[in-house]
Amino acid sequence: MNKQTSFSVCGESLSSPMHICGFFDSKEQQYEVIIPYILEGLEANEKVINILEGSRHGEHCRCLAENGVSITEKLSSGQLEVLASENTYINGGEFVAEKMYKTLEQTLISASRAGYESVRACGDMVWALKNLPGTDELLEYENSLNLLTPKHSVSLICMYDINSFSQNTLTDILFTHPYVIKDGKISKNPHYIEPSSLITKFSDFSSSPLKS
Template identity: 45%
Template structure:
């Protein structure tokens, strides 16, 4: 049964209602944190657990940008409200992406929040790890679709960040198809290209089963 959220969740100056799985497209780190820092600050202020996932090599910069953006990083980390988690321990543990494993990891985070001190959770996953093309990465969109079956069971806001300069047009199209809301150009929109998980996974299966087109001959 879907959870009814009464907490405030704002992005890009817009207050959102209900459960959200949001993709955010950025073309610079500055633009990214201009949007993320108010989202993080608000989460801490209203008592959410805030979970950020990104590659360990970016953690120092991530923490510094949050601190410069007014996020009370040290206090929130000390009381367990803010978590900065490496992609290498979540998405690509053992240098492979496994859909069911990551789904279970996220489910554990959401259940843990509901049963713990903070009750609700907002996340932010920086998807740069997918550019490494490690084994299993081709199943990322299967995971993104399945998240839409998990989110309605929990009081959560799930945000996935993609650099539009680094991901292919095909990936961007699939990201749009698997998120109900999208941030682009500093604004959040209800996404008209969103497909329910069953429909998307069916389309993806058909695409994968179709033979690749033959190269045109000169």
């Protein structure tokens, strides 16, 4: 049984559990949104997980440090985890939706057992542009998260670069997120489709696979 906890993003006060897609047109815009979100979580003693390309870890940690985060302390305590896409989403050089679902599920369970009342996570989805095996399971994975999140006190932000993903892909992604961040503002997503209803549409998606 999850416990609802409040959190802020884009200046709006919301409650977890929540699955959000963030559409950003630059790293600067992305950080304007996620830095306050991360800082608030750390100050509230929540578990905070960031997943992004390994090559960006140095830059990411510097940005957090410049905003007052004691990186070494937070990483050592385990409250903050900065993970690489290569070791999570595409571990082994491929994406397997069920495997990543179970990885995230276990992470949430472990955080709860460690005493964290809530988890905040944000993942950069640029790995999906690498055309690695299993990338076509992205929609299935995003849809499955809407079955996972209600079981936990967690807020997830899946970050998409609108300059890198095709418009068709971004349109499809909207189906799988109850809330959307666009132009630095968050709102309820009118295009969201409930998981059980979206499953029936996967056959249609398969005839028009995600493309970068």
